[in-house]
Amino acid sequence: MIRTPLRPLARILEARARGENPAAIERENLRLRHERMRDTARSRAEGRLLMLGVMFCAAFLVVGVRMGTLAAAVPSEPRAAASGAAIVAQRADIVDRNGNILATNLATHALYAQPPHMIEPARVARELAQIFPDLDEQRLLADFTGERKFLWIKRRLSPEQMQKVHDIGDPGLLFGPREMRLYPNGRLAAHVLGGSGFGREGVSSAEVVGRAGVEQAFDGWLRDPANGGAPLRLSLDLTVQAAVERVLAGGMRLMNAKGATAILMDVNTGEVISMVSLPDFDPNERPRLPTQGDPSDSPLFNRAVQGVYELGSTFKTFTIAQALEEGIVSPKTVIDTKGPMVWGRYRIRDFRNYGPELSVTDVLVKSSNIGTARLAQRIGAERQRAFLDRLGFLETVPLELVEAPTGKPLLPPRWTDISMLTISYGHGLSASPMHLAAGYATLANGGFRVTPTLLAGGGKPGERVVSAETSAAIRSMLREVVSHGTATLADVEGYSVGGKTGTADKPKRTGGYHKDKVLATFAAIFPSDAPRYVLVVTLDEPEDTSGSEPRRTAGWTAAPVAGEIIRRAAPLLGLRPEIETAQGFGVTLAAN
Template structure:
């Protein structure tokens, strides 16, 4: 009976080893015949670290790209001198709350983010602290090499899904948000998103408009430049603006939205354009062949339309050419053109 029990146990043990080695051999066989890309795609965090495509202007000039940086996080149980580390971190990052940092480092927390993105100089300074509980994780952040140029068009990007070894960059406003799916799609193979903007024209428009805004002591200013033949937008400017590399927070409730630099006056503002639209009336009348620049129009007033009376700012006479109607901004003359 003892012999039979021993033989039975050996049989069970033998079957166990046969199954174990069989599973290993099967796995090795599957790995050998599989595509080389499959193990890479299955690495944890690969989806988070997906590259985001660049944004360029109509001439290929770079408007937005990715920049490799690092994040800073802490594991308090592994820290040697949490109070000292907190004080040195505040020296490197003055915006950190010293008391809150000490409380977090000396409390029960096992993990906390200190900074989501840091510069190479800051990384070296933290590294010099020498505390093993301060750790770094690789990051890709969005970089706008031209600073505030075309800021309202580009919008900005931030971090979405995050891990210690990677972070997902997502669009939060503007073109970055509108075309977020395209910019994050691996199928595009990193092909940049090309806009109709012209970087050179955009810079010139911003310079001229900013000068005019300061000259008039205006609260803000905006301009839109389009190609009249294609309708392409060549330049969009809104002041005050911001740097998308350091995008400000949206204003809290109770404030006028237009007080925020995030407010895009070109598309969010509401304006009474008034006499600037008289040129469209004159242009359409000329385009239809009804008048030319020298055609004389009856400008006697007031002109009655329903219960309204249309008058001019001054009495410009009983007749004016189409050119003079635009020069003098005649309401009556423009209304006569509209009637034609």
């Protein structure tokens, strides 16, 4: 800054020349300098005051807006921030093929305690034990008065229970929001859905994870936010599932069986329309896995895919289909059935004497072990194994259930000639009912391999296993079995049902077979002339006591149950009964 001198020389000289006092010039310049300094300071102060005023106005405006926002917001309890990954609780619904809810979510609360904040621990323990009878009052009191700072009391609360706990009024009892999995249909389709539980848990949320069934198989998909909350659509039909389950449960009680399973499948797409395993459970209260005893006795055991059994004479259909496909025989070819058939130290017998010879069709209709073994001899062990492999009997079923891989077929250690003979009529190889359903679907749909699926939309047909001509011949034979063979009790008026019975003695744990315990199976296709569905019904240790003597064969036990299932389910599937046309009106004219 350049300052003007108080005594400028030019003015001093001029003043002296005029005889004026030079000191007046200095005083005047000093006065003007002070005035300029005063004006500058005033200007600076006014600017600062203006800036300060603007800042105060802005601050008051922000505070006012925030107060208005808080006043308009819904009040909520403050939550402590925690580090770590957020828990994603949202889980997609599961629906059947028609959009009916099978599994959904329900907002609820969990109850936890902070003992240091409790006022009356003894009273709280006593009243909680009254609300929840499964809680022990003394154990609660010990936890509340000990050194614990936090403990869960109940993972899920009903609204009524929550209100009762709230009425206790102790600040040490707190609620945490939860999203629980709800199965509104209870036990229906329990083995398909499986069940769920809590994974990672926090005070304000919990992770819902699948424990079994499709809930576990599609756990990642159901929890993936990228799906936008779209439901998982299964191939099940809820109405048909309910009908099948009701009939099977009644048949199981009527036949005094310890367990049962039924599978209804689309023969073209492999879609499982219904899958029932009894006894079952409620996935809302999924029981614990058994730690001792036979796992198959647990209600958690899925007999449809985990149960691996010798399926008896239902396998004869595959032997005959292969013999027809390879041109070894025709349906009318006569087979030697004189018995017993001796192979080394083994003897193969029929259930009863069917005579010295039968046609290939009658071998299946009358269920001749000897006739089927004769056909297996012509096929050979190597070709038999290859054919069953193409049908999927040598590997686990690729079904969308976590339990499916456990149902691995039991094969003979060496595929010897005697193994070939016994496997031809259903002994020596164990498979699941789902294997059997897929195999019959393949033979019924024109010969294309079927892969079972629980997803709506189905899959594409696989490789051709048998020709259309072989498929048609097998369908005709299976219809003969029901119309006048071993499965007449499965015939349903109005619906052309074809099928095959199979009765296998249950093996003992110590070796050998039980004489009075069997596994009865009936595999059906309908309508037999143009099949759309396959049904497999299996009863574990059935016994029909309606006659003078107990009857355990599949024709008396599994077949009638399957017939009733078809009678109930076919209309629900949109199949119209075929009405036989009358030959004449039968009207007699009479004169008055």
